[in-house]
Amino acid sequence: DTGVSQNPRHKITKRGQNVTFRCDPISEHNRLYWYRQTLGQGPEFLTYFQNEAQLEKSRLLSDRFSAERPKGSFSTLEIQRTEQGDSAMYLCASSFRGLVDEQFFGPGTRLTVL
Amino acid sequence: AQSVTQLDSHVSVSEGTPVLLRCNYSSSYSPSLFWYVQHPNKGLQLLLKYTSAATLVKGINGFEAEFKKSETSFHLTKPSAHMSDAAEYFCVVSVGNQGGKLIFGQGTELSVKP
Numbered sequence: 001d002t003g004v005s006q007n008p009r010h011k012i013t014k015r016g017q018n019v020t021f022r023c024d025p026i027s028e029h030n031r032l033y034w035y036r037q038t039l040g041q042g043p044e045f046l047t048y049f050q051n052e053a054q055l056e057k058s059r060l061l062s063d064r065f066s067a068e069r070p071k072g073s074f075s076t077l078e079i080q081r082t083e084q085g086d087s088a089m090y091l092c093a094s095s096f097r098g099l100v101d102e103q104f105f106g107p108g109t110r111l112t113v114l
Numbered sequence: 115a116q117s118v119t120q121l122d123s124h125v126s127v128s129e130g131t132p133v134l135l136r137c138n139y140s141s142s143y144s145p146s147l148f149w150y151v152q153h154p155n156k157g158l159q160l161l162l163k164y165t166s167a168a169t170l171v172k173g174i175n176g177f178e179a180e181f182k183k184s185e186t187s188f189h190l191t192k193p194s195a196h197m198s199d200a201a202e203y204f205c206v207v208s209v210g211n212q213g214g215k216l217i218f219g220q221g222t223e224l225s226v227k228p
Contacts, residue, residue, distance in 0.1 A: 004157075033215060042204050042218030043158070056215065091158070095214065102148075103216060105158040 002026060004106035006092050012112045013082055020078045021109045025094030032075050033103060034067055035091040036060065043091055049075060050097065082113045116141045116207045120219035128227045133177075133192040135222045137205030140186065146208035147188045148216070149179055153201045161203075164188065175199070200226045 005024045013019050025032050030051050035043035046065070047057045051072040061067075064082075069075040079086055089110050093103040121136040139145055149161040162173025169181045179190045188205060205219040 031214065035216075040221075042206075042221050043216075045215045045217070048215055093158075093216075097214070102160060102163060103214070104160075105150075107157040 004092055004094050004104055006090075006106040006109050008109060009107060010110050010112075012114065014114050015084060016081055018078065018080045019082060019111065020076055021090055021092075021111075023075045023077070023092030023094075023106060025074070025092070026104055027073075029094035029096045029104075030072070031095045031097055031103075032069055033093040033095075034075070034077055035093065037089040037091055037108070038087075046077075079111075082111075084113045087111055087113045116143075116145065116209050116217050118147075118205045118207050118217060118219040120203075120205050120222050122222050123220065124223045124225070126225040126227065127195045129197055130194050133190070133195045133199065133224065135190040135203050135205075135224065137188045137190065137219060138186050139188055139205070139207050141207060147179075147181065148206040148208065149173065149177070149188075149190050150204045150206055150218075151201050152204065152221075158204070161190070195224075195226045197226050197228065200224055 007022045033048040034046040037043040046061050047067050049069040052069050064080045067077045089108045091108045093105045095103045117140045119138045147164040150158045151161050152158050161177050162171045164171045164181045172178045177192050202221045204221050206216045209215050
């Protein structure tokens with residue numbers, strides 16, 4: 001399968017714990033995006049990378065959130081000291097920079113913070 | 115700033131009848147617009163995209179959308195609904211001058227009655 005993959009698919013954690021999610025984009029895509037989707041809402045942009053450079057971070061991304069894409073391939077999103085408000089679906093998407101950025105989405109990681 | 119407004123949070127149709135999902139956009143630039151579909155427990159899938167070529171855009175599964183600049187609208191239609199069309203639909207605008215991040219509408223849940 002050559003689509004975007006995300007791991008784990010589900011994560012349940014206790015408040016205050018750290019969690020890390022991984023995203024593997026489509027191999028030739030140089031842009032990678034993270035979004036967050038809460039129940040009944042559309043996805044909201046968090047951050048994006050072009051190759052290994054993180055070019056933009058949303059104000060939604062507090063200091064407890066950090067994302068990396070060390071070799072311009074896979075990316076990780078870490079949440080430190082999780083809070084119940086962090087419970088959401090975390091979506092990753094990738095695209096190849098061109099005339100129009102058509103983004104391909106992974107299945108998401110559903111985080112539940114107890 | 116770019117934004118999209120989906121005018122209906124829920125639409126219910128009978129199988130075989132037409133579908134109309136409404137979307138208005140706001141953009142400072144010539145926009146790139148998309149419709150994505152999200153089936154339960156599945157990833158977001160691109161239905162169609164508008165990129166300043168033809169104003170009537172055809173997508174997958176018989177869906178199409180018409181870009182109307184004068185009305186700042188990008189409504190999604192399908193002549194005949196199928197049970198498998200039941201899903202959440204998102205109207206999306208690309209912030210092309212900011213790395214292509216996507217701004218999603220709130221979503222419209224489409225129900226199809228037999």
